[in-house]
Amino acid sequence: MVEKDLTNVESDIQQETGTPSDSGQGQEKKLKLDYPQTIKVGFAFAIIMIFWTAYDFVVPLLLENAFGLSNTMRGLIMGLDNLLSLFLLPVFGRISDKAKGKLVQKWGRRTPFIVFGTIAAVVFMIFVPITAHKQLQRADVIRTSYEQMLNDDAFMSERLNQFYGNTAYDYDKEYIENTLGLSEAEYKAIRYDNKLVATSGFLGIGGTTYTYDGKEVSLSDTVTTDKGDTVKVSEIKEMNDRYDLCVKSGMNTWISERVNEAMLNSQAGITSISLYMVMLLLTLVAMATFRSPAVALMPDVTPKPLRSQGNAMINLMGGIGGAIAFLIYTVALIFESLNSFAIIFGAVACGMIALLVCFILLVNERKMVKRCEEICEEFHITDADEETNDLKKIEEEIVEFESESEKAATLPTDVSLEGEKVEEEIAQSGKKRLSFTEKMERKFNEKYKDLSPEERKKKLEKAKFVSFLLILASIFMWFMGYNAVSSNLSIYCVKALNLKASVASIISGVSMGVSAIAFIPVGYLAAKIGRKKSIMIGFGLAVISFVLIFAAVQANTNQLIPAALFALFYLIAGFGLIIANVNTFPMVVELAKAEDCGKYTGFYYTATMSAQAITPFIAGLVMDYVGKRFLFLYSAICVVIAIAIMFFVRYGDSMQIQPGKKLTKEEKKQIRLESMDSAD
CATH class of the missing domain: 1.20.1250.20 (MFS general substrate transporter like domains)
Structure with a gap:
């Protein structure tokens, strides 16, 4: 088994190197x-x-x-x-x-x-x-039944009274009153006529065409609603837009609650x-x-x-x-x-x-x-080498810190100088100003500079x-x-x-x-x-x-x-x-x-x-x-x-x-x- 594995290893090496190399010499590579x-x-x-x-x-x-x-x-x-x-x-x-x-x-x-x-x-x-x-099929039936009632006065009045001022149904008072300028009465009068269908461009974004009850219309046309009223298409669109902006999100939440209730109250749903x-x-x-x-x-x-x-x-x-x-x-x-x-x-x-x-x-x-x-x-990449490199880096920083400390000690000082003046004096003498992270590193190295290599390794x-x-x-x-x-x-x-x-x-x-x-x-x-x-x-x-x-x-x-x-x-x-x-x-x-x-x-x-x-x-x-x-x-x-x-x-x-x-x-x-x- 070992001989077979050894043969495979030699074969792999031959494929990777092209020719065997018995010498230890090679070119540097990145x-x-x-x-x-x-x-x-x-x-x-x-x-x-x-x-x-x-x-x-x-x-x-x-x-x-x-x-x-x-x-x-x-x-x-x-x-x-x-x-x-x-x-x-x-x-x-x-x-x-x-x-x-x-x-x-x-x-x-x-x-x-x-x-x-x-x-x-x-x-x-x-x-x-x-x-x-x-x-999913049962929920779709429930959603469809409620969506057919969005232009019903009794149903909508009850819902909008419930929604008004209630953030649980996404009522945003600042947006509705200040941005859209709707009063409480105007909010509660919102309805949605689903006979008006707006067909937009790709994925609902872009130019729009309108149909009412299956017939193509323009915004300037007038139509007769189910209530017997003659209304401009533009007015229906404005009301539908108000529904989309102010009511739709809350209505979706309310309908979802009904779906959830029906699910929890049926054995099939559970x-x-x-x-x-x-x-x-x-x-x-x-x-x-x-x-x-x-x-x-x-x-x-x-x-x-x-x-x-x-x-x-x-x-x-x-x-x-x-x-x-x-x-x-x-x-x-x-x-x-x-x-x-x-x-x-x-x-x-x-x-x-x-x-x-x-x-x-x-x-x-x-x-x-x-x-x-x-x-x-x-490339001499090992876990042990990494720890050695980290320790070496700390030792080098300690030496550098001590050297800079000696330089700083030779600077003229005045106890009356404020902290900013001292920093300016040091900067003018050629000392590099340290970032917060560098200062933390120097403090760490200064604190442990007297420890043995083993103790430094533990730290x-x-x-x-x-x-x-x-x-x-x-x-x-x-x-x-x-x-x-x-x-x-x-x-x-x-x-x-x-x-x-x-x-x-x-x-x-x-x-x-x-x-x-x-x-x-x-x-x-x-x-x-x-x-x-x-x-x-x-x-x-x-x-x-x-x-x-x-x-x-x-x-x-x-x-x-x-x-x-x-x-x-x-x-x-x-x-x-x-x-x-x-x-x-x-x-x-x-x-x-x-x-x-x-x-x-x-x-x-x-x-x-x-x-x-x-x-x-x-x-x-x-x-x-x-x-x-x-x-x-x-x-x-x-x-x-x-x-x-x-x-x-x-x-x-x-x-x-x-x-x-x-x-x-x-x-x-x-x-x-x-x-x-x-x-x-």
């Missing part, structure tokens, strides 16, 4: 990311993102349309799903770290989880829309939501079994200094998976029907299988891991652990803000901005597509200015965008205005969050040893999934009891807290890359044989 290999590995993340992109957009709509759940209850259900993943992700990350046996010898540590986890998820997810289909939750939870368990192993595969095959660039490529592949999901649910929602949800889940399942086939055909995990070990050997490990916890805390707050928006995006667009679900999907897709352009340069940005600074820039863009959405985006009779403004600001937020997303995960695994990448990946997802377990419920409370647009103010506050926490992080940026030389044939053989032994 460390570069293997883009084709990273793209191949990225198919695993594409599988994950095609599912989660569809899940975040479609599941809230399904819960709303079929079961009539409130924002709070819908957030609670989606949060419980994430809570389940919170416990499973670290477990399966750690299990994949320690995996051994025949499958590992054949496929590697991560691949078996990816293959079997994907297959299980596909099987379960097919049944998610099936369990809700009958309830059975439907119970089966739905069981199948959804089984799907999420299956997804959780391979998410950490799939994400940990990139660090397994990528040297530490290249992981920001590698993560950028992985996220680009995830973006491709998300784009596939976007195309699926956008087309399905444009031609919306009761079967749309089943079509979406079925098509996403097919997409996951197709991506899995590509992954199996293109990825040889064991060979890729061995190659990474060779590269790390060539360093403690400092790195503190940075690790701060990184996780910052990631937690970032996802508190980000997931609050992403999990409610479809509902916000439909119920707060009165846009069609298909328009909301277009906005989501355009944001994903344009922001994906950032993936490649973002990896290089981190190499230039560091991961921490890149993350804080990304967070800053997100905060600005969320505040602008809160302040400037409102429902309008011309749907193009809120759609365009929201798309623009959401695009900027997406661009910023991609900058953060590319760099936060590499900061976490930068602090991990090679054998612990899966465990640290699990810690990363513990932070993200715990946030996603909590924030949908809190965001639902904000939307239900404060107002839907306050969702973005809540998200902005969360990201501001993430910025404040990230400010104090000191470790996690990539280490400096030293020039490397090609390994000899014998050195490569030894590395690969050691890898084989570790898999047994």
Whole structure:
């Protein structure tokens, strides 16, 4: 067996080097990311993102349309799903770290989880829309019956008396009275004549034609209503516009409450939501079994200094998976029907299988891991070396600090000088003014300069652990803000901005597509200015965008205005969050040893999934009891807290890359044989 493995190793080396080299001499070469290999590995993340992109957009709509759940209850259900993943992700990350046996010898540590986890998820997810289909039909009957009564005086008077002044039904007094100039009497007189149908351009945006009771009309025409009144079409349109701006969102909420009551009061409805939750939870368990192993595969095959660039490529592949999901649910929602949800889940399942086939055909995990070990050997990249480099850096900073302290001691001083004058005097003498972070580093080094190397190492490990916890805390707050928006995006667009679900999907897709352009340069940005600074820039863009959405985006009779403004600001937020997303995960695994990448990946997802377990419920409370647009103010506050926490992080940026030389044939053989032994 060993002889066979040795023969395979020699064959692999012959293929890679072309000719055997017995000498230890080689030319210096630069460390570069293997883009084709990273793209191949990225198919695993594409599988994950095609599912989660569809899940975040479609599941809230399904819960709303079929079961009539409130924002709070819908957030609670989606949060419980994430809570389940919170416990499973670290477990399966750690299990994949320690995996051994025949499958590992054949496929590697991560691949078996990816293959079997994907297959299980596909099987379960097919049944998610099936369990809700009958309830979706019953809910559609209820919604249609109430929508036929929107021009009935008795029905509407009772509803509008209930809605007036009640924020639970999206009554915005400032907007209705100050912006639209409607009095209480005018508000309560609002009706909706559904015989007037306005047909707009693509996806409801653009030029409009009108029909009344099936006949094409112009705004200047007069028509006879069901009440026997002769009214101008323009007056009916004005009244319908008032309904859309002031009443529609609240009416949708009220009708959803009736759907929910009917569901809870029938055995069929309770059975439907119970089966739905069981199948959804089984799907999420299956997804959780391979998410950490799939994400940990990139660090397994990528040297530490290249992981920001590698993560950028992985996220680009995830973006491709998300784009596939976007195309699926956008087309399905444009031609919306009761079967749309089943079509979406079925098509996403097919997409996951197709991506899995590509992954199996293109990825040889064991060979890729061995190659990474060779590269790390060539460029002297080891966990032990990194700790040594960190200690050396501290010692150099201590020497520099002492030298500058001696220079500062020779400066003329005057006790009467104010602090600003002292700083100016020091600056004039040629002393560099330090940033807050640099001052903190110097204080740390001065404090521990008298310790032995072993004691300094312990202090360093403690400092790195503190940075690790701060990184996780910052990631937690970032996802508190980000997931609050992403999990409610479809509902916000439909119920707060009165846009069609298909328009909301277009906005989501355009944001994903344009922001994906950032993936490649973002990896290089981190190499230039560091991961921490890149993350804080990304967070800053997100905060600005969320505040602008809160302040400037409102429902309008011309749907193009809120759609365009929201798309623009959401695009900027997406661009910023991609900058953060590319760099936060590499900061976490930068602090991990090679054998612990899966465990640290699990810690990363513990932070993200715990946030996603909590924030949908809190965001639902904000939307239900404060107002839907306050969702973005809540998200902005969360990201501001993430910025404040990230400010104090000191470790996690990539280490400096030293020039490397090609390994000899014998050195490569030894590395690969050691890898084989570790898999047994």
